[in-house]
Amino acid sequence: MSVSPVLLAEDVEAGYEPGLPIVKGASIHVGRGEIVVVLGPNGAGKSTLIKAIAGLVPVSRGHIALNGEAITHRPAHLMVRLGLAFVPQTENIFATMTIEENLQLAGHVAPAAERTSRIEAMFALFPDLANRRRLAAGRLSGGQRQMLAVARALMIEPSVLMLDEPSAGLSPKLVGEVFAKLAEIRKTGVTILLVEQNARAALAIADRAYILADGRNRHEGSAAALAADPDIAAHYLGLGGADGPMRGIAP
Ligand SMILES: Nc1ncnc2c1ncn2[C@@H]1O[C@H](COP(=O)(O)OP(=O)(O)OP(=O)(O)O)[C@@H](O)[C@H]1O
Ligand SMILES: [Mg+2]
Numbered sequence: 398m399s400v401s402p403v404l405l406a407e408d409v410e411a412g413y414e415p416g417l418p419i420v421k422g423a424s425i426h427v428g429r430g431e432i433v434v435v436l437g438p439n440g441a442g443k444s445t446l447i448k449a450i451a452g453l454v455p456v457s458r459g460h461i462a463l464n465g466e467a468i469t470h471r472p473a474h475l476m477v478r479l480g481l482a483f484v485p486q487t488e489n490i491f492a493t494m495t496i497e498e499n500l501q502l503a504g505h506v507a508p509a510a511e512r513t514s515r516i517e518a519m520f521a522l523f524p525d526l527a528n529r530r531r532l533a534a535g536r537l538s539g540g541q542r543q544m545l546a547v548a549r550a551l552m553i554e555p556s557v558l559m560l561d562e563p564s565a566g567l568s569p570k571l572v573g574e575v576f577a578k579l580a581e582i583r584k585t586g587v588t589i590l591l592v593e594q595n596a597r598a599a600l601a602i603a604d605r606a607y608i609l610a611d612g613r614n615r616h617e618g619s620a621a622a623l624a625a626d627p628d629i630a631a632h633y634l635g636l637g638g639a640d641g642p643m644r645g646i647a648p
Contacts (some may be wrong), residue, residue, distance in 0.1 A: 401465055402426035402637075403588045404450070404481075404557050407423035409459035411449035412487035412551035418457060419445040421612035425590075427557065432579065432589045434599040434620065436633060437609035443592040444486065444561050446609065450590075451483040451559060452476045464556060478506060486562045492535030496526050496545055499534050512552075540571035541645040544578065551582070558582065560591040563599060576602045596634045600624040608633055 405473070405583060412419040420442045427433045429481055435443050448454040450461055452473040459563045463481055476483070491499055500519055504512040516635055520527035523544045534545055536540040543563055563579070564572040581600045583589055593599035600606060603620040608629070623629050 403429045407460045411454050421458045422525045425607050427590050432583050434601045434603040434606045435592045436596050441609045442612040443609055445563055447592050477553055480556040482550035482558050484546045484550045484560040490534045495531050497530040515552055523548050539567050543575050557588045564595045572598050590613035
């Protein structure tokens with residue numbers, strides 16, 4: 398691509414045990430201000446790839462760069478300081494702490510005064526959270542929890558926001574709300590990389606997409622082109638329902 402990508406992963410091999418790669422040479426790039434989605438069947442290695450980029454899974458081959466700087470073997474806490482935020486699929490909030498405390502903790506890298514103004518900015522972006530700031534986060538609805546997880550990630554003012562299945566377990570209405578919020582966040586200048594099972598909804602807000610199968614790139618292209626491709630639709634976008642469009646479909 399013509400401009401240098403904000404996030405680049407080239408020929409990445411990664412896994413949980415030595416000699417047993419799960420991601421087997423995957424490559425993705427994300428340009429500044431883009432929304433890019435990684436799709437693929439269960440077990441394809443999507444979460445492993447995004448976790449490897451976040452520094453949470455060891456990388457055994459390949460190269461990862463953020464804003465032109467190599468981050469391949471950096472630990473996760475340094476990624477945060479470099480402006481790479483990651484929202485895992487589960488356990489992304491502290492249920493017994495209040496919403497405000499969750500945001501305080503997420504913003505601990507910022508000076509106290511700035512932290513306060515960032516929290517207020519998050520409450521402006523997520524009015525549902527503002528009304529409940531002293532409520533224990535565990536008492537939020539699924540959609541509100543996901544919003545809080547995103548707000549926590551945004552507390553570090555990241556240049557890149559990565560999310561693993563932000564719509565998992567949400568009703569279609571809430572899926573729409575979460576994705577609309579991501580589109581709004583992108584407008585503030587944040588680059589977004591997300592992994593999703595909810596392929597149709599994700600393609601609707603994404604600029605480009607990758608389809609991963611068995612740890613490797615299978616397809617890539619503009620979100621509109623992939624959504625319109627009948628072969629892609631038949632293999633990866635065909636099913637709806639509570640279990641997600643790609644559950645159980647062979648690569
Ligand atoms: N913590 C772990 N330790 C060992 N193996 C793991 C671990 N997490 C995932 N795996 C294995 O890695 C493979 C890919 O898993 P991964 O979670 O990356 O897939 P995925 O594409 O995100 O799938 P899904 O759509 O179901 O979330 C699976 O075979 C899984 O069993
Ligand atoms: Mg996953």
